[in-house]
Amino acid sequence: MLERLNDAMEHIEAHLGERIEAADLARIAMTSEYHFRRMFSALAGLPLSEYIRRRRMTVAGAEVLGDRDRSLLDVATRYGYDTGEGFARAFRAVHGIGPGEARRTGAALRSQQRLTFRLVVEGSSAMRYSLVEKDAFRVVGKKARVPLIHEGPNPAIAEFIRSIGREELDRIAALSDQEPAGIVGVSDQLDPSRAEGTELDYYHGVVTGRAEPPEDLDALDVPAGTWAVFESEGAFPQALQYLWRDVFTQWFPSNPYASRPGPEILRVRLTEDGKRAEAELWIPVERSAES
Numbered sequence: 001m002l003e004r005l006n007d008a009m010e011h012i013e014a015h016l017g018e019r020i021e022a023a024d025l026a027r028i029a030m031t032s033e034y035h036f037r038r039m040f041s042a043l044a045g046l047p048l049s050e051y052i053r054r055r056r057m058t059v060a061g062a063e064v065l066g067d068r069d070r071s072l073l074d075v076a077t078r079y080g081y082d083t084g085e086g087f088a089r090a091f092r093a094v095h096g097i098g099p100g101e102a103r104r105t106g107a108a109l110r111s112q113q114r115l116t117f118r119l120v121v122e123g124s125s126a127m128r129y130s131l132v133e134k135d136a137f138r139v140v141g142k143k144a145r146v147p148l149i150h151e152g153p154n155p156a157i158a159e160f161i162r163s164i165g166r167e168e169l170d171r172i173a174a175l176s177d178q179e180p181a182g183i184v185g186v187s188d189q190l191d192p193s194r195a196e197g198t199e200l201d202y203y204h205g206v207v208t209g210r211a212e213p214p215e216d217l218d219a220l221d222v223p224a225g226t227w228a229v230f231e232s233e234g235a236f237p238q239a240l241q242y243l244w245r246d247v248f249t250q251w252f253p254s255n256p257y258a259s260r261p262g263p264e265i266l267r268v269r270l271t272e273d274g275k276r277a278e279a280e281l282w283i284p285v286e287r288s289a290e291s
Helices: 002-014 022-028 033-044 048-066 072-078 084-095 099-105 155-164 166-173 238-254
Strands: 128-134 137-147 184-188 199-208 218-222 225-235 257-259 264-270 276-287
Touching (some): 002 033, 022 048, 072 084, 084 099, 137 166, 137 184, 155 166, 238 257
Antiparallel strands (some): 137 199, 264 276
16 A cells, blocks of 8 residues: 555656646546545645645745746746746745745745655554444434534534433433444545544434434435444544544555445544543444455
8 A cells, every 4th residue: 555655656756847636646546536635644744635736836946946047937937837826826826925026035945855655564453343333314403504623632522512402412412322332423425535623513412313304403324335344442532533543544545445425423432521431433334445
């Protein structure tokens, strides 16, 4: 898997002056575009589109400063921009300064180093997981659109849960009739970049097979498929966020599965003081292309 990811990185470097399609990179890595984007952001710590932009502007910045015989418009065209204005906006977004000013003043620019994925021997502690085949089901509860937060509490989710009220939560909990049992948090419609601050649909509800959920509740239909279920316990919420990271940086590269489109389901049981949690994380998966 790492070798194929590195082949995709080489493709990026060879085509910085052209439009780079995530679908082409996914084909090189022999996986789906959906899984490739998620795997990349988990391993690299930034979205694929942002990495490509930074690499493109890193190389373009070297030409702006080092090749004064080439006009700025020539540099812009070389890296796929039809106008100097569009190039200048992208340049400023990465370097904090426009290309013209950078060339005049010899300003210090930012450099995004090339990414190379290497095997690091970690994994001394085994991850607890199981594979579950589930028939189609529904998530039923209350839904809100919230921002994605990678580390620390998510204030928008916390405020949303507080707004539901205990009686309403009890009514929703009574609808649970299958695993994962009880109240769960469900994340759906995440931005492909997985960038912090992008928005997602968050459901606070239950998993149920009911054909007719109450009309005053939100419902999400989930098709049948395979789920990888991971167990974790530790400090809240860090252990839960690290679990998601470890699934994509350790479990997927070591197993013949890829993520597939679908919601992520998190079941959490907090200690009385709210400082620690036991959790189950359900991720929709499928056998990877090469397995």
